[in-house]
Amino acid sequence: MRSVRVVFVIYLVGIVAGLAYAIALGFGGH
Amino acid sequence: MPVWLKNNGLSIGFGLIFLASLVGQAISGHASVNHDAFLHHGDPISFWHYVTSALFWTDVMENWQSEYLQFTLYIFATVWLLQKGSNESKPLTDAGAESDEQQKLGSYAKPDSPKWARIGGWRTTIYSNSLLLVMGSIWLLSWFAQSITGRVNYNAEQLDHLAAPVSWATYVTTSDFWNRTLQNWQSEFLAVGSMAILTVYLRQRGSPESKPVGEPHDVTGSSG
Helix, strand or coil: CCHHHHHHHHHHHHHHHEEEEHHHHHHHHC | CHHHHHHHHHHHHHHHHHHHHHHHHHHHHHHHHHHHHHHHHCCCCCCCHHHHHHHHHHHHHHHHHHHHHHHHHHHHHHHHHHCCCCCCCCCCHHHCCCCCCCCCCCCHHCCCCCHHHHHHHHHHHHHHHHHHHHHHHHEEEEEEHHHHHHHHHHHHHHHHHCCCCCCHHHHHHHHHHHHHHHHHHHHHHHHHHHHHHHHHHHCCCCCCCCCCCCCCCCCCCCCC
């Protein structure tokens, strides 16, 4: 299950990073 | 094949085709933007400028939000809405949140059940809805991201044409925002409805998304 947990975390971190970047970009107004 | 790859084939496989498609979108989107600039006698932008721009991220977020809405609604709706004969539906007798025994909660939990399924109280309530909460949060955040990056593009276009920029509250009432939103929603809802009804009569041998090939049409919710 360790590798499954790693993939789970990679997915969540990647999604949150994408959302955070897009929201920062939207607020930054570029 | 290494064990870790076999154990995670579905998520790694889809993760890789996601990344490949995202790169493809970036390359073709950049070319498209520069072609448009050429036609309008504007200056081309660099690839890096494009992939860090609101132009690219609005398109990404617009599609993310509709996919996460699709799954959020599907998770939520399939608690109560059923489809006789469909592999995507629970049996017709199981509508609703089901009993603690069916859901293996509290005293019905198994020794290796997740701790928050056993413990009761607010933690079990949260954990009982955690998939919906996370998928729904990603939907709302990506829809919000679409709206604020979309507004940046919208205002750039407005200024290019010597029109006044709009506030966020105004942008979310524009045809641009709703056209981008609804063109994605309609396709998601059609695809979900299709899966619900097509799995009644059609099969794919070996796929858990289908009933077993020999399963009768009127059997509901029986993964193959």
